[in-house]
Amino acid sequence: xxxxxxxxxxxxxxxxxxxxxxxxxxxxxxxxxxxxxxxxxxxxxxxxxxxxxxxxxxxxxxxxxxxxxxxxxxxxxxxxxxxxxxxxxxxxxxxxxxxxxxxxxxxxxxxxxxxxxxxxxxxxxxxxxxxxxxxxxxxxxxxxxxxxxxxxxxxxxxxxxxxxxxxxxxxxxxxxxxxxxxxxxxxxxxxxxxxxxxxxxxxxx
Numbered sequence: 001x002x003x004x005x006x007x008x009x010x011x012x013x014x015x016x017x018x019x020x021x022x023x024x025x026x027x028x029x030x031x032x033x034x035x036x037x038x039x040x041x042x043x044x045x046x047x048x049x050x051x052x053x054x055x056x057x058x059x060x061x062x063x064x065x066x067x068x069x070x071x072x073x074x075x076x077x078x079x080x081x082x083x084x085x086x087x088x089x090x091x092x093x094x095x096x097x098x099x100x101x102x103x104x105x106x107x108x109x110x111x112x113x114x115x116x117x118x119x120x121x122x123x124x125x126x127x128x129x130x131x132x133x134x135x136x137x138x139x140x141x142x143x144x145x146x147x148x149x150x151x152x153x154x155x156x157x158x159x160x161x162x163x164x165x166x167x168x169x170x171x172x173x174x175x176x177x178x179x180x181x182x183x184x185x186x187x188x189x190x191x192x193x194x195x196x197x198x199x200x201x202x203x204x205x
Contacts, residue, residue: 019155023147027085030140034101035082041075052108052115052127059111060104077101091148098141105134 040047047053050071057070081101084094108116108131116128124132182199186192196203 023144026140027088027144027148030137030144031082031085033082033137034078035086038075038078038080038082041071041078044071049127049130052112052130055115056104056108056111060107074104085144088148095141095145095148098145102134102138102141105137106131 037047037049041050041053044050053071053074054067057065057067057074061070077097078101081094081097084090084097108127115125116131117124119125119128178199182195182201185195185199192203
């Protein structure tokens with residue numbers, strides 16, 4: 001077996017493993033991130049995103065909701081999402097809660113741009129980088145939803161599937177000279193069936 005063939009075989013096996021297990025791995029890692037960050041928010045002063053979260057809560061609720069209540073609500077939401085993803089339970093609820101959570105996560109980009117991009121020449125601050133990397137979580141959440149919600153899953157074409165899926169090539173009919181030969185043969189008064197049998201063509205042709 002050549003080196004190229006061996007490499008292709010290994011590559012096919014690895015790709016098969018990725019198709020079967022990558023969504024589960026993504027679901028577990030994202031679930032762990034949400035659970036970990038959610039737990040941190042239960043302890044004031046520990047979460048690095050606490051000040052940003054408090055300011056965002058204040059703007060989104062127009063100052064009506066006390067930040068302590070809002071922070072506990074966010075922590076509870078993130079922990080619940082994390083547990084759902086890790087346990088692969090209540091996934092339908094988790095997917096919709098993820099959509100709501102992502103609105104809040106990305107809200108500072110609209111509500112607090114001066115805080116997120118207050119670095120030299122408008123470069124993102126540490127908080128800005130913290131929020132920008134959450135775009136990856138959004139994409140991960142979309143992938144998890146596509147791969148788990150309502151029976152969704154990844155599939156792959158096995159080697160040879162492309163060839164097997166090709167429609168069969170149509171059988172070529174007789175060419176012009178062959179057709180003329182058959183037509184001329186019909187001038188002797190024989191039946192169409194007899195002529196077709198002689199020239200091995202179907203009556204419809």
